[in-house]
Each structure stands twice: as structure tokens, then as C-alpha cells.
Amino acid sequence: MILELDCGNSFIKWRVLDVNKVGASAEGVVGSDVALIETLEALPGLLLTRCRMVSVRAPEETNKLIAALEEAFGVTVCCAVSSREMAGVRNGYEDFERLGLDRWLAMLGGFKLAAGPCLVLDFGTAATADFIAADGEHLGGFICPGMPLMRNQLRTHTRKIRYDDAAAERALERLSPGRTTVEAVERGCTLMIRGFVLTQLELARAYWGDDFTVFLTGGDADLVWDAVPQARLVPDLVFVGLAMACPLS
Ligand SMILES: Nc1ncnc2c1ncn2[C@@H]1O[C@H](COP(=O)(O)OP(=O)(O)O)[C@@H](O)[C@H]1O
Ligand SMILES: CC(C)(COP(=O)(O)O)[C@@H](O)C(=O)NCCC(=O)O
Numbered sequence: 217m218i219l220e221l222d223c224g225n226s227f228i229k230w231r232v233l234d235v236n237k238v239g240a241s242a243e244g245v246v247g248s249d250v251a252l253i254e255t256l257e258a259l260p261g262l263l264l265t266r267c268r269m270v271s272v273r274a275p276e277e278t279n280k281l282i283a284a285l286e287e288a289f290g291v292t293v294c295c296a297v298s299s300r301e302m303a304g305v306r307n308g309y310e311d312f313e314r315l316g317l318d319r320w321l322a323m324l325g326g327f328k329l330a331a332g333p334c335l336v337l338d339f340g341t342a343a344t345a346d347f348i349a350a351d352g353e354h355l356g357g358f359i360c361p362g363m364p365l366m367r368n369q370l371r372t373h374t375r376k377i378r379y380d381d382a383a384a385e386r387a388l389e390r391l392s393p394g395r396t397t398v399e400a401v402e403r404g405c406t407l408m409i410r411g412f413v414l415t416q417l418e419l420a421r422a423y424w425g426d427d428f429t430v431f432l433t434g435g436d437a438d439l440v441w442d443a444v445p446q447a448r449l450v451p452d453l454v455f456v457g458l459a460m461a462c463p464l465s
């Protein structure tokens with residue numbers, strides 16, 4: 217069984233692949249290293265042989281998690297690393313190592329699935345957009361605050377914006393102008409993210425006309441999905457790229 221991990225700034229996404237099965241045999245989202253190890257230890261019949269990981273966290277944090285996994289499960293961990301070029305995609309950053317590894321892997325996955333020009337949009341702690349041309353050239357991208365950062369900034373820097381998660385979820389059933397604080401904030405931030413998406417689509421059209429694929433991924437991708445009906449929602453896009461960057465024979 218192979219353990220796959222995507223360590224973002226807020227959450228660790230994990231899944232277990234069983235060579236004898238199609239798709240993941242178990243998967244989840246956890247908030248900490250400890251929660252990850254506990255969750256995995258509670259899985260019946262887990263026999264890990266390999267592990268591959270991508271992390272956008274600090275090296276010390278990532279190394280600590282790797283050590284904990286090796287100790288708990290006796291597996292060696294293959295970590296995705298930056299590269300200038302892979303699977304036909306050329307990293308467009310001036311300094312290729314500075315491009316977030318989650319972005320790089322989602323790009324590799326997107327270009328493989330699209331086999332043509334694509335726009336990769338990822339909605340996590342940050343929202344990111346990356347443009348990959350038909351020849352695999354990464355034209356660059358954009359980073360802006362994602363939903364968690366936008367709502368936290370409003371809460372931290374105001375006195376009167378306070379509400380709970382359940383109210384936030386209810387507020388997003390519609391996007392009409394808010395009549396309560398929670399509606400006004402949740403819908404306002406959602407519209408900002410959607411505005412970001414529409415601007416990326418305009419740019420993609422300017423480059424490629426109508427001939428491109430849009431990928432949506434990240435924990436908040438479903439907040440924008442209905443604004444981009446032509447997009448492909450691929451929650452595991454980073455994992456698609458991870459398997460390419462860390463092939464395990
Ligand atoms: N099961 C889940 N657990 C936690 N967050 C989730 C879950 N499903 C969706 N989300 C949303 O995903 C967002 C975080 O996205 P994610 O891609 O995990 O971020 P990051 O990669 O930066 O850690 C949160 O704002 C939350 O609203
Ligand atoms: C842009 C990001 C913060 C996104 O992280 P996430 O929201 O997935 O946790 C991450 O890809 C990152 O730290 N990138 C390094 C900076 C860059 O890509 O230019």
C-alpha cells in the first residue's frame with residue numbers, strides 16, 4: 217500500500233492506494249501531524265510499503281513529519297522536489313526552486329490530463345492560477361489570499377466581525393447581498409475569489425481563444441465551480457502530479 221500526502225499550509229490531505237484496487241482505499245484531510253499518524257494507525261489492515269509526499273511547509277516541519285512516519289510505519293518517504301522541466305512542462309519562474317511545489321505538481325497533472333494549453337486554479341489557504349501553453353511552457357501565475365485568509369484577516373482586524381462555522385456554511389447557500397454580517401462577509405469573499413477566476417479566464421482566452429482546459433482543485437474549489445461550467449473539477453490534481461514526480465516502481 218502506498219501512502220500519498222499533500223501538506224498544504226492549513227491541512228494535510230492523505231490517501232492510501234492499494235495496488236490491487238482501483239482508486240484510493242482510504243483518504244482524508246487532517247489538521248496536524250499528530251492527527252495524521254493517529255488516523256492512519258486507526259485504519260484496519262494498513263500495511264504501508266511506500267510513501268510519497270509533497271510539502272509547501274518549512275523544511276524543519278516537513279522533516280519532522282517524515283521522521284514521524286518512518287518511525288510509526290517503517291516506510292521510506294519520497295519527497296517531490298523542484299525541477300526546471302518535467303513531463304514536457306517547463307517551469308517558468310526566474311528561480312525555479314521558488315515556485316510552490318503544490319503548484320508545480322498540479323501543473324504537471326493538468327498538462328498530462330489536458331494534453332494541451334491549460335489554466336490550473338487551486339483554492340487552498342492561498343488561491344493560485346498557473347498558465348501552461350501548448351508546448352508545455354509555464355507562462356507564470358498569480359497568488360492571492362484564499363477564503364481562509366480573507367475571512368481570518370477580516371476577523372483579526374475588525375472588532376465586530378465574528379461568527380461560527382455553521383453560520384458561515386449556511387450563508388453560502390445563496391450569493392445575494394448579505395443581510396447579516398456572516399452573509400455579507402462569506403458572500404463578499406466568495407465573490408472576490410470568483411472575480412479572480414473570471415479575470416484568469418479572460419487572460420487565458422486572450423492567449424488561447426477557446427482552446428484550453430481549466431482545472432479547479434484545492435479544498436475550496438467547489439465555491440467557484442458553478443461560475444466556470446467548462447472547468448474540470450479535479451480534487452486530486454496534486455496527487456496526479458505527485459505520482460509523476462515520485463514514481464514508485
Ligand atoms: N474535509 C475538509 N477539511 C478541511 N477543510 C476542507 C475540507 N473540505 C474542504 N475544505 C476547505 O478547504 C480549505 C483548505 O484547502 P486546502 O486545499 O486543504 O488548503 P491548503 O492546501 O492550503 O492546506 C478550507 O478553507 C476549507 O474550507
Ligand atoms: C502559493 C502557496 C502559498 C499556496 O499554498 P497553499 O494555499 O496550497 O497552502 C504555495 O504554493 C507556496 O508557498 N509557494 C511558494 C511561493 C511561490 O509559489 O511563488
Ligand SMILES: [K+]
Nearest residue numbers: 224318340434
Ligand atoms: K494546496
